[in-house]
Amino acid sequence: MENQSGTNVLVEPTNPRDMRGKVKLSKAELVNSLVNIVGVHRVIHEPDYLRVYECDGYVARNGLPSAVVFPETTQEVAEIVRLLAKHQVPFLPRGAGTGLSGGATPLNGEVILNFARMNKLISVDLDNLRAVVQPGYINLTLSKEIDKDGFFYAPDPSSQSSSTIGGNVAENSGGAHCLKYGVTTNHVVAATVVLPTGEIAHIGTPFGDAVGYDLMGLFVGAEGTLGIVTEITVRIMKKPEAVKTVQAMYDSIAQASDTVSDIIRAGILPAAIEFMDKLAIQAVEKSSYHVGYPEDIEAILIIEVDGLTAGLEETTDKILDICRRHEVRTVKMATNANERALWWGNRKMAFGAMGQISPDYLVQDGSVPRTRLTEALARIQAMSRDAGLRIANVFHAGDGNLHPLILYDSANPEETERAIQTASKILKVCADLGGTITGEHGVGLEKLEEMRYVFNKTELEAQLALRKVFDPQNLCNAGKLIPLP
Amino acid sequence: MQSNLSVDLDEVAKILSETLGDNRVTKEHFNGLETAEMGDAGFHRYDVVRVRIETEDQVAEVLKAASAYQWRVLPVGAGSQLHATHLGAGVDILLDLTSLNQIIDYSPEDMVVSVQAGVTLTNLQELLSTHKQMLPLDPVCRPGATLGGLIATAANGPRRTGYGTFRDVVAGVRVVYPSGDIMNFGGRVMKNVAGYDMTKLFIGSFGTLAVIVEAHLKLKPLPLHRETVTMQGRREDLKILQKRLVHSSLLPTRLEAVSSRVFQNGILSRSQIHHPWLLAIDCDENASAAAYQTSQLRTWADEMGLSIDVFQGVSADDLWTHYQESLLGFDFVLRLNIAPTLLWQIVTPLEKILGEAEGEGVFSLGMTTGVGRLYGKGLSFKVQEELVQQARGLVSEYAGSVVIEKAEPWLQEKVDVFGSIGDFQPWLQRIKDAIDPQNILSPGRFVGGMKNA
Numbered sequence: 001m002e003n004q005s006g007t008n009v010l011v012e013p014t015n016p017r018d019m020r021g022k023v024k025l026s027k028a029e030l031v032n033s034l035v036n037i038v039g040v041h042r043v044i045h046e047p048d049y050l051r052v053y054e055c056d057g058y059v060a061r062n063g064l065p066s067a068v069v070f071p072e073t074t075q076e077v078a079e080i081v082r083l084l085a086k087h088q089v090p091f092l093p094r095g096a097g098t099g100l101s102g103g104a105t106p107l108n109g110e111v112i113l114n115f116a117r118m119n120k121l122i123s124v125d126l127d128n129l130r131a132v133v134q135p136g137y138i139n140l141t142l143s144k145e146i147d148k149d150g151f152f153y154a155p156d157p158s159s160q161s162s163s164t165i166g167g168n169v170a171e172n173s174g175g176a177h178c179l180k181y182g183v184t185t186n187h188v189v190a191a192t193v194v195l196p197t198g199e200i201a202h203i204g205t206p207f208g209d210a211v212g213y214d215l216m217g218l219f220v221g222a223e224g225t226l227g228i229v230t231e232i233t234v235r236i237m238k239k240p241e242a243v244k245t246v247q248a249m250y251d252s253i254a255q256a257s258d259t260v261s262d263i264i265r266a267g268i269l270p271a272a273i274e275f276m277d278k279l280a281i282q283a284v285e286k287s288s289y290h291v292g293y294p295e296d297i298e299a300i301l302i303i304e305v306d307g308l309t310a311g312l313e314e315t316t317d318k319i320l321d322i323c324r325r326h327e328v329r330t331v332k333m334a335t336n337a338n339e340r341a342l343w344w345g346n347r348k349m350a351f352g353a354m355g356q357i358s359p360d361y362l363v364q365d366g367s368v369p370r371t372r373l374t375e376a377l378a379r380i381q382a383m384s385r386d387a388g389l390r391i392a393n394v395f396h397a398g399d400g401n402l403h404p405l406i407l408y409d410s411a412n413p414e415e416t417e418r419a420i421q422t423a424s425k426i427l428k429v430c431a432d433l434g435g436t437i438t439g440e441h442g443v444g445l446e447k448l449e450e451m452r453y454v455f456n457k458t459e460l461e462a463q464l465a466l467r468k469v470f471d472p473q474n475l476c477n478a479g480k481l482i483p484l485p
Numbered sequence: 486m487q488s489n490l491s492v493d494l495d496e497v498a499k500i501l502s503e504t505l506g507d508n509r510v511t512k513e514h515f516n517g518l519e520t521a522e523m524g525d526a527g528f529h530r531y532d533v534v535r536v537r538i539e540t541e542d543q544v545a546e547v548l549k550a551a552s553a554y555q556w557r558v559l560p561v562g563a564g565s566q567l568h569a570t571h572l573g574a575g576v577d578i579l580l581d582l583t584s585l586n587q588i589i590d591y592s593p594e595d596m597v598v599s600v601q602a603g604v605t606l607t608n609l610q611e612l613l614s615t616h617k618q619m620l621p622l623d624p625v626c627r628p629g630a631t632l633g634g635l636i637a638t639a640a641n642g643p644r645r646t647g648y649g650t651f652r653d654v655v656a657g658v659r660v661v662y663p664s665g666d667i668m669n670f671g672g673r674v675m676k677n678v679a680g681y682d683m684t685k686l687f688i689g690s691f692g693t694l695a696v697i698v699e700a701h702l703k704l705k706p707l708p709l710h711r712e713t714v715t716m717q718g719r720r721e722d723l724k725i726l727q728k729r730l731v732h733s734s735l736l737p738t739r740l741e742a743v744s745s746r747v748f749q750n751g752i753l754s755r756s757q758i759h760h761p762w763l764l765a766i767d768c769d770e771n772a773s774a775a776a777y778q779t780s781q782l783r784t785w786a787d788e789m790g791l792s793i794d795v796f797q798g799v800s801a802d803d804l805w806t807h808y809q810e811s812l813l814g815f816d817f818v819l820r821l822n823i824a825p826t827l828l829w830q831i832v833t834p835l836e837k838i839l840g841e842a843e844g845e846g847v848f849s850l851g852m853t854t855g856v857g858r859l860y861g862k863g864l865s866f867k868v869q870e871e872l873v874q875q876a877r878g879l880v881s882e883y884a885g886s887v888v889i890e891k892a893e894p895w896l897q898e899k900v901d902v903f904g905s906i907g908d909f910q911p912w913l914q915r916i917k918d919a920i921d922p923q924n925i926l927s928p929g930r931f932v933g934g935m936k937n938a
């Protein structure tokens with residue numbers, strides 16, 4: 001799997017005709033040319049330092065980049081990309097590297113454009129509900145910045161304290177509160193992009209509907225394969241006047257997941273409905289984010305509603321009622337902001353807490369229609385038994401987005417393989433239940449083969465044809481997202 | 486701007502009848518969307534072959550034949566959105582999708598419905614309301630407007646304030662490519678990032694890329710309590726109110742500054758109209774929350790000396806139905822896209838032009854969306870052109886845009902429907918070429934650069 005030599009493994013061999021007149025750069029020449037653009041302090045090329053960038057949050061595969069470069073402006077990005085395109089050097093953009101599917105992992109000896117230095121908030125326009133940020137700007141920083149005025153940026157991936165908005169755009173990231181507020185694509189309205197040819201384009205529109213095809217919509221979720229986003233205009237929102245958080249503990253997984261469907265069926269649109277099963281609870285309880293949940297609980301729901309104070313009690317009463325109808329063991333509301341923060345901290349740290357109970361874990365991200373949740377969970381449990389691997393579940397139940405965490409030990413190659421196989425089987429089940437293989441973590445390298453569960457050959461070809469429109473030389477994060485048919 | 490002379494329509498009809506059956510294919514005189522021949526001199530009408538589609542396989546058959554013979558195809562629903570852009574080049578085949586009108590799958594528990602392209606918005610809403618759900622979009626359109634047509638034109642209305650537009654509610658589509666290949670993108674789940682978000686490409690593509698045969702739509706609960714407040718006052722006061730609303734925690738799902746005249750006769754009596762503009766503020770929350778919102782608005786109205794009217798339940802529905810129906814009667818529609826706080830600035834000079842012209846013009850301005858519309862009736866061609874040029878001149882300073890959503894074809898010949906297009910224009914053309922290399926779908930029906938593709 002390792003590819004430290006930096007040779008091409010995924011880029012298709014280029015047509016030799018295209019190479020005419022193009023000079024292959026030596027590594028030294030490449031580094032020199034990059035230094036010429038950004039200066040010596042913004043290029044990393046020594047292997048020891050490059051190792052930091054050999055993968056993202058998906059650690060199963062890795063490779064060494066040729067160099068890492070830190071641009072500061074759109075112009076610099078364009079200059080770098082033009083250089084790389086001219087010499088047919090593969091490249092990829094990288095935000096915080098928290099991606100969970102290998103999107104920022106260099107398998108072709110790419111030059112990595114790292115956005116750590118393009119991390120500014122460019123402007124905020126509260127009256128018009130817009131903010132403009134650089135791609136390396138951290139998601140949570142935006143909400144913190146505008147909090148004093150009572151505004152927030154809605155998409156809230158659990159990684160929001162470290163992931164970048166550029167990375168969020170590329171992955172179309174979701175989060176707990178996306179049930180009510182929508183995912184990244186619903187909040188990104190315009191962007192400056194550097195296309196894989198080095199040309200600069202301004203896509204989308206800050207207000208209303210862009211003229212022409214919805215390129216902004218296409219770029220969100222493109223995993224950095226269509227171009228590099230260098231400036232992003234997002235919609236910001238007024239914070240809800242009041243928030244109420246309900247915690248419900250169940251002795252049965254089925255009762256908990258049926259509660260979810262019933263809440264939605266009742267015409268209630270909570271801001272979030274999060275689900276944790278026993279194993280997940282046990283793990284977080286061992287971490288520093290423990291709440292004090294009883295050990296024998298089968299499932300917990302965290303249900304949050306927000307809006308005008310005046311209407312909320314009516315809504316929470318209905319929710320409490322529905323929980324009780326589903327044999328909830330205990331159900332209660334957060335009494336203050338600290339308690340709410342504790343519950344959420346516990347939930348958002350769940351992935352990391354797996355380290356408390358297992359040397360390694362693989363997180364999957366399939367999504368199913370809400371009404372199939374109970375069935376999906378039952379089948380995951382059965383697969384866990386069959387594979388002899390523990391699987392914890394902690395996920396966005398309100399929108400049917402599962403996150404099975406498969407626990408394994410990477411020191412054991414056979415077990416590792418079994419974990420990977422089980423993950424793939426789970427995705428097949430999601431697809432078979434009318435769902436899909438990824439709700440928010442992206443395809444990256446990890447789910448390339450599983451793409452075939454949801455797309456046929458023609459549909460994959462259609463997507464590759466589109467990619468070619470933007471990246472004719474197949475240089476920009478090549479080999480990710482769409483498998484070759 | 487002429488019909489495709491090299492195509493023998495009798496031959497087209499014959500070939501298509503052989504594959505699809507006689508009863509689906511008719512040759513007809515196409516006067517649904519006259520195209521100006523030259524200047525305003527007169528209208529050029531031409532013959533087309535209409536194919537009434539009942540299955541997606543038939544769509545595929547037609548497109549395959551069209552690709553083979555280089556026929557030009559225009560997918561149409563009820564034809565309610567055809568005024569939205571002109572047809573630069575002629576078409577040979579009207580692909581009539583109105584009979585492709587089945588609800589494929591409706592799962593109220595999942596709040597998703599899959600519909601064929603020919604299902605009308607009216608019929609869909611009726612079905613959904615029996616399950617206390619709705620498609621949360623309210624474009625001004627004829628009752629027969631089909632979802633295929635509305636999605637292809639990305640039609641939208643005041644509810645975008647709270648619920649967004651088709652790009653926020655279409656979870657997936659089934660399309661037929663010009664090659665005849667049937668493809669699925671997206672799906673019926675709430676969250677899906679597998680592959681490119683191809684669905685977005687087809688929304689608002691005006692039928693230039695592929696034929697949408699089915700769409701999966703995310704639904705919302707039907708608000709059980711509806712409450713709309715209208716507040717009238719001087720423009721300066723409404724501007725202050727706009728700012729107060731944006732900075733408040735109130736939850737309007739529609740927030741439009743509307744020419745008061747729109748609600749005259751039917752909703753507000755003449756004596757109830759005190760100012761040319763009003764703000765219409767909607768609340769889809771439960772009764773207690775709506776009551777609170779209304780009381781807050783009342784407090785502001787008292788403070789600022791604004792007149793206020795409150796509409797609840799059915800009377801709130803009536804107000805918006807009236808809004809729809811009266812605006813449908815206008816034959817000239819401009820859409821302004823610009824920062825909400827700048828809308829007023831753009832509108833003032835346009836009002837001046839209207840004030841000096843014959844005919845009528847009213848406005849509806851999204852106070853948080855930045856989408857404003859000018860609806861005109863009985864305006865001379867010269868005035869219409871002046872309005873477009875003036876508006877474009879004004880918004881160009883602020884990176885806004887002005888799109889002609891509805892106009893007589895002659896204007897669309899003279900003035901570009903979409904105005905200036907950004908630096909991304911070459912990629913639009915390349916996408917078109919990649920998906921429809923022979924340019925058989927809706928030729929000439931899109932942004933400037935694609936006219937002569």
Ligand SMILES: Cc1cc2nc3c(=O)[nH]c(=O)nc-3n(C[C@H](O)[C@H](O)[C@H](O)COP(=O)(O)OP(=O)(O)OC[C@H]3O[C@@H](n4cnc5c(N)ncnc54)[C@H](O)[C@@H]3O)c2cc1C
Pocket residue numbers: 056057092093094095096097098099100102103104115135156157158159162163164165166167168169170171172173174175176223224225227228229230351352440441477
């Ligand atoms: C503990 C944990 C919890 C998480 N929780 C969630 C969650 O709740 N919801 C969720 O959706 N995700 C979640 N993630 C996944 C991850 O955080 C998101 O995918 C995030 O958006 C990645 O951002 P990043 O800045 O780390 O991007 P990276 O990992 O650096 O890159 C991700 C992708 O974006 C591309 N990219 C980066 N910058 C740009 C740019 N400027 N232009 C174009 N492409 C670019 C890269 O090439 C790559 O393909 C979680 C991850 C972790 C580790």
